[in-house]
Amino acid sequence: MTENDVCLDIIHAQFNELVEHYQGLSLHEDQPGRWIVRGDLTFRAEYNGVEMAGTFSVLITLPDDYPASPPKICETGEQIPREADFHVYPTTGNFCLGAQIEVRRKFAQNPDLLHFVKDQVVHFLYALVYRSWFGKMPWGELSHSGKGILEYYNELFHVSGHKPTLHLLLALHDRVFHRTWMCPCGSGRKLRKCHGPQLKELVAHCTPEDVLSDMKTILDYVSPKNTNADARQP
Numbered sequence: 001m002t003e004n005d006v007c008l009d010i011i012h013a014q015f016n017e018l019v020e021h022y023q024g025l026s027l028h029e030d031q032p033g034r035w036i037v038r039g040d041l042t043f044r045a046e047y048n049g050v051e052m053a054g055t056f057s058v059l060i061t062l063p064d065d066y067p068a069s070p071p072k073i074c075e076t077g078e079q080i081p082r083e084a085d086f087h088v089y090p091t092t093g094n095f096c097l098g099a100q101i102e103v104r105r106k107f108a109q110n111p112d113l114l115h116f117v118k119d120q121v122v123h124f125l126y127a128l129v130y131r132s133w134f135g136k137m138p139w140g141e142l143s144h145s146g147k148g149i150l151e152y153y154n155e156l157f158h159v160s161g162h163k164p165t166l167h168l169l170l171a172l173h174d175r176v177f178h179r180t181w182m183c184p185c186g187s188g189r190k191l192r193k194c195h196g197p198q199l200k201e202l203v204a205h206c207t208p209e210d211v212l213s214d215m216k217t218i219l220d221y222v223s224p225k226n227t228n229a230d231a232r233q234p
């Protein structure tokens with residue numbers, strides 16, 4: 001059996017599990033070797049006693065290295081506006097499920113289609129339906145793009161402002177952590193007593209390219225050229 005057959009078995013088994021819960025979906029080989037799941041995703045979910053339900057036409061694309069990397073999902077029925085307010089990327093229509101590192105981290109805990117849909121996609125759709133009813137997101141939602149990515153990392157690292165986060169991300173990108181170094185966050189403590197353990201844990205959940213791309217997004221956002229003046233002192 002080749003590596004490819006093993007992957008195919010995994011995809012088929014995962015799809016069968018998924019379709020037991022979400023009957024409207026089907027599995028296709030879109031191009032040779034590229035697998036997609038598409039159809040109507042009907043969900044019902046409850047958060048803080050408020051139930052929301054809906055049906056969305058979706059397209060889930062499995063990356064070449066699946067299940068090492070999480071799938072991407074977009075909506076095909078044009079029910080959701082493709083704009084930042086709705087956390088949908090305008091060009092691709094892909095859902096913005098959060099910072100890429102967070103999507104990977106969640107997916108790595110249960111790397112299968114059912115958990116991806118149940119935990120990440122339904123969470124996202126619940127918020128959208130809630131928003132259409134009440135005009136706001138049901139939970140503390142991060143801003144989209146640069147501001148949101150910065151807020152995400154500030155929260156993750158428990159720091160404020162963009163400098164400590166950028167220094168920590170640079171260390172994460174380089175992937176070299178000497179225990180005796182001073183922590184790049186600027187706390188004045190040794191790496192091993194500060195962000196060292198967290199950075200080591202994060203290495204497994206991001207590629208250097210992911211980190212670089214998030215750093216660029218943050219740099220663009222805090223750059224003086226950016227007219228969002230409030231952006232510079234989050």
Ligand SMILES: [Zn+2]
Nearest residue numbers: 087096144145
């Ligand atoms: Zn977003």
Ligand SMILES: [Zn+2]
Nearest residue numbers: 183185194195
């Ligand atoms: Zn630190």
